[in-house]
Amino acid sequence: MNKDILFLTGIEDFSTIIEKNSYYVDKTSYLKELFMSGSEVLNALFIRPRRFGKTLNLDLIRQFCRLNYQNPGDKSYQQKLFIDNGRNLAVAGDEYKELREKIMGELPVISISFKTVEGACFQQAVSQLVYKVGLLYDEFLFLIESSKQDLDDIEKYKKNKSFCKDKQDELDNPQNLNRAISILGTAIPQIASMLYKEYGRKVIVIIDEYDVPLQKAVIAKEPYYGDMLSIIRTLSGNIFKKDNEPWLYKGIVSGCLRIAHQSVFTDANNFTTYGMNREPYTGFFGFTEEETQKLLADCGLSEKENEVKEWYDGYRFDDKHIYCPWSLISYCDEVLHGSTDKPQPFWVNTSGNDLITMFTDNSMEAHNAENIDKLQKLLDGETIDISIKEFTTYPDLRNRVSFDVFMTLMLHTGYVTFAEGSELTGKVTVKIPNQEVQACFNEKREYLYGEDNPYWYNQALKLVDLLIENKTEEAQALISSMLKEFLSIRNSGDELYYHGFMVGVIGIASAAKGISFHEEIESGDGFPDIVLKNDATDTVTVIEFKKGRNERLERIRCAEDAAKQIIDKRYAEPYLAEKYTNVYGIGIGFGGKDCYIQSLGNLSH
Structure with missing residues (x-):
């Protein structure tokens, strides 16, 4: 090593x-394609999953192109960084000479990242954006000392910079908030116009992770998606608009998702989206x-x-x-x-996993038996077919979005990828890409059926109530429903699987209900699978499981055998001796994705 x-x-x-x-x-070889290909593409949107090098590559572009503002003819910084570094980078080769002459160190660059922009409320998120724009005003502060600039532009620059510094944390004031929103929409065009006037050279504008503020706006405790969308649309429209000022050379934007409906880039000029399947940038x-x-x-x-x-x-x-x-x-x-x-x-x-959690929290589609079966196939290393759907708006995830939209989101965020031989648009075949993402799925699965998930947790709470009250018909229907949703059902090889399933579900909920939960505690002449005790209602429920084949009559037989075992092994005797008013015996027969419950009624009568 x-x-x-x-x-x-x-x-x-x-x-x-x-x-x-x-x-x-x-x-660095991609710089030639980006700037010298002869393409009419003015603005480029690169869509990739999180942690795939978007920020580093955009910084590579920034460093390569950026003009020396104090000495515009000096390219020594780029010469040292890209050429004379002993690394033999592609861009140092002879075939990149024209690129170096025309682009390297030749253009003003305005670069901003929205990666960390978030807030529990709209004002906090706007404050983060104002802070980011304030850093741009600091970076180009030298412009206000120039004799080439109009006095009105200099005065506006000073006022905006002062506001970003002094009022950033005072946005609870509606007047300040409106002023902040106005500045956010015009700051980059203002600075770019002044740079163009200063140097007579067009400007590159780079925006990294444009969609993060929109994502965070949805998952906030007080969602503010509409307000944030308005800011991002105004900002992008003013920078990349079709009738743009003469100062724009090229816009380069990165993100995780492209939003189709209410498009952020509706007014953008010649904007090309390069997704995971769009050459020449797939590598x-x-x-x-x-x-x-x-x-x-x-x-x-x-x-x-x-x-x-x-x-x-x-x-x-x-x-x-x-x-x-x-x-x-x-x-x-x-x-x-x-x-x-x-x-x-x-x-x-x-980052980037919040949307997955939101879907599983809020959408009934995440608990649909057919869709659960598809997710299970993925977990088993198999492929599934989906239809690629244009992702519409982030708030859809708080509602009932289709499984295909969800899986398209999973594709964009890196949870699944195209299978070999799959089409790349329309009806496609996807799979989990590797063992690392498999681990991500397993973690999400544990969350999906854990106490932190309100949907699953509420189901478990309801089940405990039904069992402690001997409402066996309702309990039977609920357990069968939960089994159909439970992702690991394919692993149900023996009784121990169902035992683990029930222990996990009931154990979580019992503690929250103040009900004593005992697993295989010694009782009578043996060890019943589960005993629930609620001293507040003077009630005990003794539960025994049996597994059989996936046939109705077999499940009934197993439930009867389980109930008989409660009697034969005298599992309820200690609680009868303690004079509990209600002592219920319940036998459950499992098979496949269903169960049958046989109740012995109240054994204390």
Whole structure:
């Protein structure tokens, strides 16, 4: 192993990676396509899952193009960063000479990231945006000292900068809030226009993670999606509008999702979206197989290639297999400098998962038996067919969205990918890409059926009430319904599975209800599966399980056998001796995705 290799995991600043001699997978060849292809594409939207290198690549573009504002003819910064660094980056080659002459260090660049913009309410989120814009005013402060600028523009610049600094935390005042919204819509065009006037050169505008504020607006305790959408639409319209000012050279935007309805980019001029299947940029984000093989070889980890492929490969971007760069770099860093050489799910706790949780919390589609079966197939390593649906608006996730829309969201966010041989539009076939994402699914599954999920938790609370009150017909229907939803039903090989299912469900809810829960406690001549005790109502319910074949008569027979065992082994005797008023005996027969309950009634009578 080559332990001398340095990884700056999580660093998304291109210059830091180069200057500190950290490992870098060269993506500079794509600069030629972006700026010299002769394409009429003015503005580009790159859609990729979280942690696929969007921020680093956008910073690469910024650093390569950015003009030296104090000395516009000086390209020494880029020369040192891209050419004379001993790395033999693609952009240093002879075939990129024209690109270097025309683009490298030649253009003003305005770059802003919305990655961290969020708030519990609208005012807090606007405050975050105002802070971001305030940093832009600080960056280009030299413009107010220029004799080339109009005095009115300079005065407006000063006032806006002062507001961003002094009023950022005073947006509860409606007047301040309205002023802030106005500034957000005009700040970048204002600065860009002044840069164009200053240098006579068109401006590149970069916006990273444009959709994060919209996502956060939906999941907030007090959702404010409509208000945030208005800000982002106004901002993008003023920057990328069809009748744009002469100052715009190119707009470059990144995000996780493209919103179709109420499009953010309705008024944008010549905006092209490059999704996971849109050449020529399918290899621009993430690591290709060749790049991954080189990385492992450089680390002295080539023997780990198969294991790495199983855990971090599997994403299909057009005809390329792409590895998650965050995960791969994290893995190599851990093996070389950490305490284990075992693959881990590094991606599981990264951003972008809130929408998945929201769907499972709020949509009945997440609990539809047919859809649960499809999710189970994914968990089993199989493929499923879906129809790609244009994602409409984030608030849809608080309502009943279709399973196909949900799966399209999963595709965009990296939870599933196109299967080999699948079409890339329309009716497609998808699968879980690798072991790492499998771990993500397993974690989500535990959440989906855990006490933190209100839908599942409320079902469990209801079931405990029904069992402690001996309402067996309703309990039977509810258990069967829950079994149909439970993702792991395919693993029901023996009685222990159903035992674990019931113990998990009832155990969680019993504590919340103040009901004593006992699993296989010694009672009479044996150990009943579950005993529930509620001293407040002077009630005990003794429950025994049996598993049979997936046939109705077999389930009935098993339930009768389970009930008989309660009698034969005298499971209820200790509670009868303690003079409980209500002592119920319940036998449950399981088979497939259904159950049958046989009640012994109140044994104390």
